[in-house]
């Protein structure tokens with residue numbers, strides 16, 4: 294595929310948090326122009342009524358989803374929709390030849406039966422577009438760059454999986470830690486739950502406490518993480534079982550993922566684990582292995598596509614700890630989607646993603 298000079302972009306789900314973040318990021322992209330913004334309940338409103346922070350920047354009206362209108366006015370579409378709904382929208386776009394980046398979980402799992410087990414429900418007991426699963430490329434550019442080039446459908450990973458995979462996959466791939474008995478203790482800000490209000494993220498109920506949720510292997514990201522970690526060690530996804538415990542923290546953005554794994558050889562020098570991350574990410578523009586002794590903090594990546602990682606060996610407990618911090622709405626969703634679009638077209642992956650983190 295020869296790289297196009299510029300593309301026209303449609304955002305479906307533009308009134309949600311990841312859709313709004315796509316609008317913000319693409320405003321700074323030198324080769325992309327947002328030509329259509331679509332949603333469901335918000336259709337008919339101006340984008341800046343729904344997102345006042347975009348006032349004066351993207352003067353578009355939100356429309357109801359229409360695949361023919363997208364195909365006529367855009368080369369690329371980002372689907373930032375709830376799972377289940379997204380599969381149908383993506384199928385309509387792919388049928389019209391639109392390059393599509395899906396931020397939902399609908400095309401992340403390679404196996405339709407796994408999707409049905411983890412995501413199937415009353416409305417969609419089976420995958421609504423299973424025939425497309427084989428075409429979807431799992432969009433972590435740091436791991437699947439070659440497959441992304443020229444892809445028609447990209448499954449943009451979840452926020453917890455991105456952080457967890459980037460922290461530990463290089464250690465697994467290098468044979469330094471065992472794929473058995475991995476524990477992932479992760480924390481997220483409330484924007485990870487999307488824009489629809491709910492009691493769990495209501496300020497009086499969430500602002501002063503920290504809680505675990507969906508424990509005991511019930512969070513849907515568990516299977517996505519297992520699938521990718523299995524690929525890193527050449528196993529079947531069902532041959533890996535991680536303990537994944539997510540927590541909700543009283544902050545707006547951010548994911549911190551702490552991954553605990555057993556070393557394959559307890560006698561190695563403590564520095565080899567960090568060295569393996571340095572080797573894996575030496576050429577990566579967004580993944581920063583922190584200096585020895587420094588630890589990732591969500592406050593240091595907020596608003597950017599950057600990921601801070603670190604690996605430490607606890608010789609007393611014979612455990613390796615790999616940690617990653619990222620912004621769930623940027624490298625955990627919309628920024629990674631833009632990075633994937635750049636990889637699809639063979640453009641520098643940093644296009645549109647050069648912003649430094651906001652601090653404090």
Ligand SMILES: NC(=O)c1ccc[n+]([C@@H]2O[C@H](COP(=O)([O-])OP(=O)(O)OC[C@H]3O[C@@H](n4cnc5c(N)ncnc54)[C@H](OP(=O)(O)O)[C@@H]3O)[C@@H](O)[C@H]2O)c1
Pocket residue numbers: 305306307308309310311312331332333334335336358373374375376378396397398450451452484485486487488489621622625626
């Ligand atoms: N939030 C995160 O940190 C994060 C990270 C990674 C991945 N994701 C995934 O990304 C997707 C979007 O997440 P979000 O947090 O942005 O959700 P959100 O804030 O709840 O937004 C959902 C969007 O989907 C639109 N929508 C729903 N059904 C539609 C339909 N049939 N046709 C057109 N538009 C429709 C909604 O429009 P109206 O409200 O106007 O109806 C809204 O714009 C989800 O699958 C989520 O799991 C989210």
